[in-house]
Amino acid sequence: MGLLRRAARARLACQVIRRLRRGGVRQARYHAGSFTVRFTRPGDDEPTVLRLGEVRRGRVADFVAGLLRAPGLPATWAEARPLLRPVLRGATPPADVTTPLHRPAWPFLAEYVVVDQPDTMTYVNAAHGWGVTDDEVFAAARANLSGAKLLGTADEPVVVRFVDDGDAYWTSHLLLDGWLAGLAGQVGGRPVAFAPERGTLLVTADGSDQVPDLFARAEAIFLRSPRAITPMAYVPDERGRTVPYPAEPGSPLWICVRRAEAVLASWGYARQAERLPLAAELLITPEGRTRALWPSDGPALLPRADEVQCGDTVRPWEEISDRLTAQGLNPERWRGEGWP
Numbered sequence: 001m002g003l004l005r006r007a008a009r010a011r012l013a014c015q016v017i018r019r020l021r022r023g024g025v026r027q028a029r030y031h032a033g034s035f036t037v038r039f040t041r042p043g044d045d046e047p048t049v050l051r052l053g054e055v056r057r058g059r060v061a062d063f064v065a066g067l068l069r070a071p072g073l074p075a076t077w078a079e080a081r082p083l084l085r086p087v088l089r090g091a092t093p094p095a096d097v098t099t100p101l102h103r104p105a106w107p108f109l110a111e112y113v114v115v116d117q118p119d120t121m122t123y124v125n126a127a128h129g130w131g132v133t134d135d136e137v138f139a140a141a142r143a144n145l146s147g148a149k150l151l152g153t154a155d156e157p158v159v160v161r162f163v164d165d166g167d168a169y170w171t172s173h174l175l176l177d178g179w180l181a182g183l184a185g186q187v188g189g190r191p192v193a194f195a196p197e198r199g200t201l202l203v204t205a206d207g208s209d210q211v212p213d214l215f216a217r218a219e220a221i222f223l224r225s226p227r228a229i230t231p232m233a234y235v236p237d238e239r240g241r242t243v244p245y246p247a248e249p250g251s252p253l254w255i256c257v258r259r260a261e262a263v264l265a266s267w268g269y270a271r272q273a274e275r276l277p278l279a280a281e282l283l284i285t286p287e288g289r290t291r292a293l294w295p296s297d298g299p300a301l302l303p304r305a306d307e308v309q310c311g312d313t314v315r316p317w318e319e320i321s322d323r324l325t326a327q328g329l330n331p332e333r334w335r336g337e338g339w340p
Helices: 003-022 060-069 079-083 134-144 171-175 181-189 210-224 253-274 315-324
Strands: 028-030 036-039 048-051 084-090 103-104 109-116 121-124 160-163 191-197 200-205 233-236 243-244 281-284 288-294 302-305 307-310 313-316 333-336
Touching: 003 028, 003 036, 003 060, 028 160, 079 084, 079 109, 084 134, 084 171, 084 253, 109 134, 160 181, 171 191, 171 200, 171 281, 181 191, 181 200, 191 210, 200 210, 210 253, 233 253, 253 281, 253 288, 288 302, 307 315, 313 315
Parallel strands: 288 307
Antiparallel strands: 028 036, 036 048, 084 109, 103 109, 109 121, 160 200, 191 200, 191 233, 233 243, 281 288, 302 333, 307 313
16 A cells, blocks of 8 residues: 555545534544544444544534434334445445344355445344344345436447445446346446445446456546445346456457456455455456466465466466365355365
């Protein structure tokens, strides 16, 4: 992380802490590594962890005021239901959120549910206690999205950029069956969507000359954003459900898709490794292959990769996979007891 970005993060944390202290909070500490502020509300016994990536730009005062007014989740299902929204995040839950309710969406991504209030957004815990099933919670969250449609039609492929002001949840609309497919007339063909970070959704038509450029733009946004989601492209399948963009070897976009998959995998596995002992690192080689680094001759939890390296020796995944054991993780890792 660059010096300027660290300084900007620290300034935001200082603004939040000042506002918290004005609101009666006496102890608040900034944790640079996780980009969070930990504090205890007046009257609470347990500390609260505030993810600074959720603070909307230019609205620090309102955000903190709302946070102090409305701690925790609504007590009843009737209160919670109209406030629920689905969100796309990494498959590994944020380190500062305790057992959030979530389910797999696409590779390295999961669908979470949040309570959306004017100035705060709170993750729903798996033990929400509302007396309804998890499926009902997810269904209610999706039903609360606007499902907005674009007006007009396009005679040729165009690029549409949805910019989220914090209330629209545009990237979450990809979770709605049929929503992306419904944009075909407005973008000039089968829609292709990119959601590189929480505030940006880019959509164009498959086959457009713009698609390779959008892969590059999405990766650049993804890599520099503290609110990254995915550099991959997504399209509707024959049933209208959103799926990762398929590309066969030798097709025009094969290299773009493979690069985006590798970047997303490296990011997803790195997040998981922060809290997983024995987790091996995943790198992308200059040739675009993924490589798991077995750190020593001892046990390791390997990410799925094209090849595995231990010391100076590199071997294809297929040569060692029969000696590895899947661990039932998301994203999945395989345990090896020693370099084969």
